[in-house]
Amino acid sequence: MNKGVGSIMGLERCLTCNKLALHEDTITIPVSEYEAMKAAADTSVQRKKIASYRAISGSKIAKNPEMAEFIIECAATMTVAQVTAACKERFGNATPSWSTIFRFLDAIKKGGR
Numbered sequence: 616m617n618k619g620v621g622s623i624m625g626l627e628r629c630l631t632c633n634k635l636a637l638h639e640d641t642i643t644i645p646v647s648e649y650e651a652m653k654a655a656a657d658t659s660v661q662r663k664k665i666a667s668y669r670a671i672s673g674s675k676i677a678k679n680p681e682m683a684e685f686i687i688e689c690a691a692t693m694t695v696a697q698v699t700a701a702c703k704e705r706f707g708n709a710t711p712s713w714s715t716i717f718r719f720l721d722a723i724k725k726g727g728r
Contacts, residue, residue: 672722690720
C-alpha cells in the first residue's frame with residue numbers, strides 16, 4: 616500500500632472491492648445489525664441491573680431498574696422525603712412509599728447485609 620492519507624488515518628485499500636477500509640482487527644457490519652446488537656446488549660445490562668438490585672433488596676424498587684437508579688441518583692443530594700416527591704413527579708402512582716424508599720436505600724448502603 617502506498618503511504619498516503621489513507622495509511623496515516625489507519626485505512627488501506629480492500630483487495631476485494633478496492634474501497635478504503637480500516638485494517639487489522641476491525642470489522643464492519645450493517646447499521647441494522649449494529650442496532651440489533653446494541654438492543655440485545657441493553658437488554659442484558661437491564662437484566663444484570665435487576666439481578667444486582669434483587670440481590671440487595673427484595674422490594675418492588677429492585678424490580679424496576681429505572682426507578683432504582685433514579686432513587687439512588689436522587690438520594691445522593693436529597694432527603695428521603697425529597698426523593699419521594701421527585702419519584703411522584705416522575706413515576707406518578709407507581710411511586711413506592713417513603714418507608715419503602717428508605718429501606719431500599721438502607722439496603723443499598725449496607726450492600727445487602
